Amino acid sequence: MISELLINAFLVTIMLSIAIALIKTRTVIFTVILTSAYSLVAALMFITLDAVDVAFTEASVGAGISTILFLAAMAYLPKKEEESISSEFIPALSCIILGGILIWCSFDLPEIGQLTAPIHQHIAPEYIKGSKENIGIPNIVTSVLASYRGYDTFGETIVVFTAGVAVLALLEKKNPAKKNKSQPKRKIRKNA
Amino acid sequence: MISSTVGIWNYWIVFCLMMIGLFLVIGRKNFLKKIVGLTIFQTSVFLLYITFGKIKGGTPPILNESINTIYSNPLPHVLILTAIVVGVATTALGLSLVLRINSEYGSIEEDDVSAQDLVDYHDDIETGKKLDLKFKK
Numbered sequence: 001m002i003s004e005l006l007i008n009a010f011l012v013t014i015m016l017s018i019a020i021a022l023i024k025t026r027t028v029i030f031t032v033i034l035t036s037a038y039s040l041v042a043a044l045m046f047i048t049l050d051a052v053d054v055a056f057t058e059a060s061v062g063a064g065i066s067t068i069l070f071l072a073a074m075a076y077l078p079k080k081e082e083e084s085i086s087s088e089f090i091p092a093l094s095c096i097i098l099g100g101i102l103i104w105c106s107f108d109l110p111e112i113g114q115l116t117a118p119i120h121q122h123i124a125p126e127y128i129k130g131s132k133e134n135i136g137i138p139n140i141v142t143s144v145l146a147s148y149r150g151y152d153t154f155g156e157t158i159v160v161f162t163a164g165v166a167v168l169a170l171l172e173k174k175n176p177a178k179k180n181k182s183q184p185k186r187k188i189r190k191n192a
Numbered sequence: 193m194i195s196s197t198v199g200i201w202n203y204w205i206v207f208c209l210m211m212i213g214l215f216l217v218i219g220r221k222n223f224l225k226k227i228v229g230l231t232i233f234q235t236s237v238f239l240l241y242i243t244f245g246k247i248k249g250g251t252p253p254i255l256n257e258s259i260n261t262i263y264s265n266p267l268p269h270v271l272i273l274t275a276i277v278v279g280v281a282t283t284a285l286g287l288s289l290v291l292r293i294n295s296e297y298g299s300i301e302e303d304d305v306s307a308q309d310l311v312d313y314h315d316d317i318e319t320g321k322k323l324d325l326k327f328k329k
Contacts, residue, residue: 012205023215039235069283074224092219099207103203117244140266141270
């Protein structure tokens with residue numbers, strides 16, 4: 001039991017060091033690679049925390065597709081991050097204060113892995129009991145995702161569709177020559 | 193004693209990761225770095241949720257034959273599965289916004305972009321042009 005938690009603690013510490021490296025680095029390619037590594041270590045974490053479905057979704061979508069998107073965007077963007085003129089003291093201070101408050105609050109959280117924690121009392125036992133009879137799939141996550149809370153998944157597809165439409169609208173290839181010609185014409189007419 | 197310290201240690205690291213993500217969003221002026229910060233923040237929130245769902249000695253929530261199995265809580269897993277996909281959608285949207293800003297302003301540094309906006313604003317005031325709050329085309 002303790003070994004499991006120690007593996008957890010080890011993995012989150014790796015994640016912490018990756019995040020600190022992210023603050024240090026100013027090169028865009030390193031930033032992208034570190035983000036990908038962060039997602040992969042997070043996927044390992046999810047396996048040790050019994051969330052196998054989440055782990056392979058994170059490994060394929062978080063570490064795979066996100067990285068592809070970042071790499072594709074990187075090709076059109078400046079390769080170096082500039083040093084900021086303004087001071088980073090106030091953001092850092094507010095983050096540290098907020099983190100301190102969160103850590104202070106964490107003493108009220110239930111210890112990891114306790115069966116008596118409030119989250120395990122409410123509706124999850126019903127899902128675990130009813131999954132076999134109601135839906136007949138051994139994987140409870142799938143039956144909750146697709147059946148008990150199917151509307152959530154429906155809403156998710158709407159969100160993804162909206163994002164896709166918005167991306168298409170933003171990246172629409174305008175014909176620059178045509179636009180530059182048409183705008184001055186209008187202005188000339190107004191002046192005349 | 194060790195187990196209780198380790199039990200809370202996870203939460204602390206997750207909160208530190210969140211704060212690093214938040215710092216990248218509000219402290220860094222590079223728009224790409226801000227989006228990376230959002231991703232970091234998101235993943236740490238996922239970790240927090242999955243950590244809540246863990247049960248000591250539990251197995252992944254896939255039904256097996258034996259009766260006395262303890263399954264970890266499947267509900268956070270489902271919520272996070274949805275959130276991962278939505279997270280990628282928001283990342284894609286943010287990246288396309290960054291690409292658009294880069295093509296309009298020629299820079300993705302917040303200082304450059306706001307300086308250009310300020311110059312345009314003062315030009316508009318000097319020429320007495322009617323101010324419209326729409327983005328510069």
